[in-house]
Amino acid sequence: MDNFIPEVLDSQGRPFSWDDPSLDTWNEQRYNVNSPRSKRTMNRILTMIIAMGLLVSAAVPLPSQTSSQQWKLSWSDEFNGPDGAAPDPTKWEIVTGGSGYGNKELEQYTARPENIRQEHGNLVITARHESFTGADGIQREYTSARLQTKGKFEQRYGRFEARIRIPQGQGMWPAFWMLGSDDKAAGWPGCGEIDIMENVGYEPGKIHGSMHGPGYSGGSPLTGAYSLTADSKFADDFHVFAVEWDASAVRFYVDDHLYETQTPDSIPSSKRWVFDHPFFVLLNFAVGGEWPKNPDATTQFPQQMLVDYVRVYTHK
Ligand SMILES: [Ca+2]
Numbered sequence: 001m002d003n004f005i006p007e008v009l010d011s012q013g014r015p016f017s018w019d020d021p022s023l024d025t026w027n028e029q030r031y032n033v034n035s036p037r038s039k040r041t042m043n044r045i046l047t048m049i050i051a052m053g054l055l056v057s058a059a060v061p062l063p064s065q066t067s068s069q070q071w072k073l074s075w076s077d078e079f080n081g082p083d084g085a086a087p088d089p090t091k092w093e094i095v096t097g098g099s100g101y102g103n104k105e106l107e108q109y110t111a112r113p114e115n116i117r118q119e120h121g122n123l124v125i126t127a128r129h130e131s132f133t134g135a136d137g138i139q140r141e142y143t144s145a146r147l148q149t150k151g152k153f154e155q156r157y158g159r160f161e162a163r164i165r166i167p168q169g170q171g172m173w174p175a176f177w178m179l180g181s182d183d184k185a186a187g188w189p190g191c192g193e194i195d196i197m198e199n200v201g202y203e204p205g206k207i208h209g210s211m212h213g214p215g216y217s218g219g220s221p222l223t224g225a226y227s228l229t230a231d232s233k234f235a236d237d238f239h240v241f242a243v244e245w246d247a248s249a250v251r252f253y254v255d256d257h258l259y260e261t262q263t264p265d266s267i268p269s270s271k272r273w274v275f276d277h278p279f280f281v282l283l284n285f286a287v288g289g290e291w292p293k294n295p296d297a298t299t300q301f302p303q304q305m306l307v308d309y310v311r312v313y314t315h316k
Helices: 022-031 037-059
Strands: 071-077 093-095 107-109 116-119 122-133 139-144 146-148 158-165 172-180 193-198 206-212 222-227 239-245 250-254 257-262 279-287 303-315
Touching: 071 158, 107 122, 107 279, 122 279, 139 279, 158 172, 158 193, 172 303, 193 239, 193 250, 206 250, 206 257, 222 250, 222 257, 279 303
Parallel strands: 107 139
Antiparallel strands: 071 303, 093 146, 116 122, 122 139, 122 303, 146 279, 158 239, 158 303, 172 193, 172 279, 193 206, 206 222, 239 250, 250 257
16 A cells, blocks of 8 residues: 555546646635635635645555444454365355357366465465367367355345455456356346446556446446556555445445546446345455456466455445
């Protein structure tokens, strides 16, 4: 969280400018200052003091949205099982197969410990460059893993968070996300999809948070992004990725920095807000595909996605 450079926005959400003439009006309205021209200099000094205060307060961690006063843990996996153990089968289904998952992904997902296991208190998903033919008969040149709580845990609304150290390199595509549990009946994107964290390897310092629904899916979801400073990579350390979801909004966080808010007003009134029913949780580490493009000679294998925990809360 030390890598975050705050951008100061004005009350309209526009980037702050020292020279914006509307500042005088803004101060007059906000502080009831009757401002003849002679007072404008004083107003600018006041504005600078306020803006500097904003910068200082943004440079230290904001008060956590996860305070125990607000949230009650409803489900979690700390991945603290024995080294080498599979993830808890009462909590997770491991998804296998090499279909490409609608994205032209290149991996075969397996349930082998070489691709998915617990180790040192983390879930370890390992992507390998190896020829492998799955039970579906599809041969791929990469293996990795994908797991979901479908049929085992689902929840409407709350805070969903995971502490993850993502992999790195061209063609990597790790994700922590959710799908509507009516996916079979409603289909996709009618069931809704909330991508709490996605990274594509060619953007090592950036993660994306997105929502897909009918009429706003695929290449045109509701979406936002959060970036570290230019020379920092998400793969360098663990970060906490979260959404806080209720009937009125879905808020996206990295390390408690709120960077994106979507509401039913984010979509045209002709479209349907489908984030009003239970969703289940997924973690996966895709290799290649239409968005990240494929690994190249610079990509180093194996790569690991480490998940310290997934925790889900309800409002108290
Ligand atoms: Ca852990």
